Amino acid sequence: MLGFVPPLPQQPGRPPSAGHMIVCGDDALARRLAVELRYIYGERVTLLLPPGRDANSPETPLTQRGRAAALFGRMSAAMNRAGNGGGATGDSGDSGDSGDTNAGVEAVRIMEAPEPSDDVLEEAGIDRAAALALVYDDDERNIRAALTARRLNPRLRLVIRLYNRKLGQHLEELLDQAAAVAMPGIDRALLDASTTVLSDADTAAPALAATALTGSSKVIQAEGLLLRAAERPPPAPGESADPGLCTLALLSSTTNDPAGAEGSDSSGDEAPRLLPDERAVAGATGRGTVVLEAISRADPDRPATRMGGRGAPLAQIFSRRLRWSALGFALAAVALVVASLLTTEDTALHSAYLTLLDLLGMNDPAEDASAARQIIQILSGIAGLLLLPLLIAAVLEAFGTLRTASSLRRPPRGLSGHVVLLGLGKIGTRVLVRLRELGIPVVVVEEDSDARGIPLARALHVPTVIGDVTQEGVLESAKVYRARALLALTSSDTTNLEATLYARSVKPDLRVALRLYDDEFATAVYRTLRTAHPQALTRSRSVSHLAAPAFAGAMMGRQVLGAIPVERKVMLFAALEVAGHPQLEDRTVEQAFRAGAWRVLAIDATPPADRTPDLAALPPFDPEGDATPPPSSLVWDLHPGYVLRAQDRVVIAATRRGLAELLRRQRSAAPRQ
Numbered sequence: 001m002l003g004f005v006p007p008l009p010q011q012p013g014r015p016p017s018a019g020h021m022i023v024c025g026d027d028a029l030a031r032r033l034a035v036e037l038r039y040i041y042g043e044r045v046t047l048l049l050p051p052g053r054d055a056n057s058p059e060t061p062l063t064q065r066g067r068a069a070a071l072f073g074r075m076s077a078a079m080n081r082a083g084n085g086g087g088a089t090g091d092s093g094d095s096g097d098s099g100d101t102n103a104g105v106e107a108v109r110i111m112e113a114p115e116p117s118d119d120v121l122e123e124a125g126i127d128r129a130a131a132l133a134l135v136y137d138d139d140e141r142n143i144r145a146a147l148t149a150r151r152l153n154p155r156l157r158l159v160i161r162l163y164n165r166k167l168g169q170h171l172e173e174l175l176d177q178a179a180a181v182a183m184p185g186i187d188r189a190l191l192d193a194s195t196t197v198l199s200d201a202d203t204a205a206p207a208l209a210a211t212a213l214t215g216s217s218k219v220i221q222a223e224g225l226l227l228r229a230a231e232r233p234p235p236a237p238g239e240s241a242d243p244g245l246c247t248l249a250l251l252s253s254t255t256n257d258p259a260g261a262e263g264s265d266s267s268g269d270e271a272p273r274l275l276p277d278e279r280a281v282a283g284a285t286g287r288g289t290v291v292l293e294a295i296s297r298a299d300p301d302r303p304a305t306r307m308g309g310r311g312a313p314l315a316q317i318f319s320r321r322l323r324w325s326a327l328g329f330a331l332a333a334v335a336l337v338v339a340s341l342l343t344t345e346d347t348a349l350h351s352a353y354l355t356l357l358d359l360l361g362m363n364d365p366a367e368d369a370s371a372a373r374q375i376i377q378i379l380s381g382i383a384g385l386l387l388l389p390l391l392i393a394a395v396l397e398a399f400g401t402l403r404t405a406s407s408l409r410r411p412p413r414g415l416s417g418h419v420v421l422l423g424l425g426k427i428g429t430r431v432l433v434r435l436r437e438l439g440i441p442v443v444v445v446e447e448d449s450d451a452r453g454i455p456l457a458r459a460l461h462v463p464t465v466i467g468d469v470t471q472e473g474v475l476e477s478a479k480v481y482r483a484r485a486l487l488a489l490t491s492s493d494t495t496n497l498e499a500t501l502y503a504r505s506v507k508p509d510l511r512v513a514l515r516l517y518d519d520e521f522a523t524a525v526y527r528t529l530r531t532a533h534p535q536a537l538t539r540s541r542s543v544s545h546l547a548a549p550a551f552a553g554a555m556m557g558r559q560v561l562g563a564i565p566v567e568r569k570v571m572l573f574a575a576l577e578v579a580g581h582p583q584l585e586d587r588t589v590e591q592a593f594r595a596g597a598w599r600v601l602a603i604d605a606t607p608p609a610d611r612t613p614d615l616a617a618l619p620p621f622d623p624e625g626d627a628t629p630p631p632s633s634l635v636w637d638l639h640p641g642y643v644l645r646a647q648d649r650v651v652i653a654a655t656r657r658g659l660a661e662l663l664r665r666q667r668s669a670a671p672r673q
Contacts, residue, residue, distance in 0.1 A: 020044040021555055022124050024116045024145060025135035028517055028544040029161070029200055029551070033133055034108050036552035041660040043555075044109075046124050051112040116145040121152060131157040131555045135200075139163055143171060146195075150175050154182030158195045159554045163426050168197035196554040200547035205430035207546055207565050211513035211539045212419045212440065212485040227573060227601070228294045229564060234286050244291035246599065247281050248653055249274045249566045251288040272567050274655050277595040290566055292601065292653075322393055329390060332383050333359060336376060343372035359384040408454070411443050411463040416482035418443050422469050422499055423490035424453030427515065427543055431489060436460060443478045445469050469499040475506065485511035493517055497525060504533055513539040522568075541565060549656050556663050561651065572654050573601075579646040581662060590640035597658030603642070604649040 021043050023034045034047045113120040116134070126132065132149050134142040139162050146160050158175060162168040175195040229248055250273040273280060281289070333355065340351040358380030366373045418441035421428060428444075429452055435442050444457050444464045457464045467474040469490075480486065486503050488496035496514045503510055512529070516522040522540040529538040546563055549572050553560035561573040578584045584592045584600070593599050644650065654662070 019130045021131045022046045022129050023133045024048040026050050029135045032544040032548040033551050036548050038108050040656050046109040048111050126152050133159040135161040150178050160197045162197050172197045201426045201430040203550045204543045204546040205434045208431050209434040229292050232289050244293045246292050249290040250276050250284045275599050408464040415479050417484050419485045420478045420480050420483045422488045424451045428489045429453030445478050481506050487513050489515045508533050509536045511537045516540045578644050578648045584644050589642050598652050598654040600650050602651040
């Protein structure tokens with residue numbers, strides 16, 4: 001049974017308009033994505049949720065409709081305050097947004113249905129929709145709905161949430177082929193954007209893993225590009241901050257206050273300022289910065305991390321004591337061969353042969369031989385007696401190693417400087433892979449021995465503790481008192497908070513990052529932990545908050561390379577075609593920069609006909625003066641006077657509203673058909 005619940009005043013039963021967008025999901029990501037599309041991009045949105053209460057999800061204690069209505073109500077109120085001249089509630093510097101985000105904006109249309117079936121999608125207006133997002137937590141449900149939606153509307157832009165990367169690639173190819181067959185002669189650019197498969201775990205994992213690194217490094221690796229940013233403390237009086245390639249953000253003025261909270265959309269003038277201009281950077285005293293340190297290609301020669309664990313080195317099969325015993329036996333055998341050579345006139349090969357037979361007890365007694373030969377034979381027999389227990393021990397140890405190869409490894413003695421990772425669900429598993437790629441030692445704590453990431457931890461030989469983190473002794477087993485950081489990434493806010501508080505009681509200066517859903521709750525937790533432990537780094541992150549901007553960009557048909565958190569705000573890195581953007585085309589890099597909205601970081605100068613999605617396949621080019629880059633090159637460290645051409649593709653850093661404004665201006669500038 002379908003239900004329609006207007007969270008804000010609107011016309012009941014109003015049918016969806018042409019070009020609207022549909023979001024189908026069952027968790028926080030669906031609601032956050034609907035907020036992005038409605039209140040940031042100004043799109044008309046229909047949100048399809050399962051009915052009733054989700055008792056199994058600790059993140060949604062309210063009904064699905066109640067949670068969505070509360071979220072939309074808070075966002076609408078914030079937007080109305082901004083439209084009426086109130087404090088800044090969005091990304092700093094995005095005051096140019098207008099129209100759809102002012103008072104009286106139409107609310108999100110909410111429907112309820114257990115499954116996105118044919119009838120449900122038709123009532124949601126699938127035949128008139130411009131885009132559909134399928135962000136259920138179940139991959140199978142998303143795939144089934146995607147196949148149905150492509151059949152009902154071949155022109156529909158699909159954004160699908162899938163955890164399985166390989167399956168996602170195959171599904172994307174299949175759905176693109178179906179669209180090409182249904183629409184012969186479709187433009188290549190439209191076909192490339194017709195299906196996008198994303199994973200919220202892959203999107204959020206780099207930012208979560210970065211919180212475990214000293215210096216708060218932020219790394220975005222996508223499409224072969226490696227963008228590295230870092231937080232830097234405020235400069236000392238009389239000193240100027242190093243801007244790196246450019247300054248991406250000014251941290252909030254409360255960063256150095258032990259009782260201060262991370263800046264967010266509701267922090268007013270104290271909030272972090274994204275993409276500030278040089279004057280704002282120079283005038284910001286006492287504020288830390290986030291600077292872009294480097295843009296480079298990901299290392300293609302770096303060997304991939306082996307995930308299968310097919311073999312084990314000799315040191316892991318046999319114990320050290322057994323290896324030393326085998327070495328001693330081998331040296332004794334060599335000594336006997338040398339003694340035979342020195343006391344007899346035999347050849348080296350024959351001496352070694354006779355000694356081997358003596359060791360194995362297979363030689364006849366040397367009754368007619370010299371005394372020296374008889375003594376050597378007796379010594380060889382004694383050494384041979386030692387060979388039998390050595391071989392038995394080797395067989396037993398090898399058997400035991402192979403039997404326990406599938407078991408989880410315990411944290412070794414003396415381990416220190418590692419990261420304690422709580423939870424091996426979808427998010428925790430991806431963060432584990434990321435930490436291993438960075439070469440950071442990890443100890444995992446997981447309550448469920450059948451959790452999704454347990455086979456991966458076993459294959460990578462990651463030390464794992466099975467137990468409830470809220471029980472005494474579990475975190476001690478993970479050596480948390482000698483760890484460098486704690487990443488609490490379970491799906492329960494209360495579990496993450498309880499584990500963090502206990503870990504801080506054991507090690508007050510422990511670096512901590514929590515996965516928390518509710519922003520207000522996260523702010524209260526952050527402020528309390530900062531007050532109690534002012535010298536320790538504390539971060540709280542929401543996976544849906546990190547992932548939703550990338551999904552929203554894909555819904556708009558744009559390639560979002562990644563997102564990084566700046567306190568409780570999000571900055572996007574996106575790839576755009578210059579053609580059709582009046583704010584970029586025929587402007588210099590300096591003129592195209594808009595403080596608080598967007599900034600050009602790199603340019604792909606490849607001719608459109610030869611362009612490939614892989615930006616890493618292009619050779620780098622560092623311009624000098626007004627030099628023009630050669631064809632098929634990737635340009636960073638841009639000269640301010642470089643003129644952006646229509647055929648260029650650019651990599652930009654943008655706020656959420658900045659990217660939305662670029663897309664709105666592009667649509668308004670496009671000629672009407």
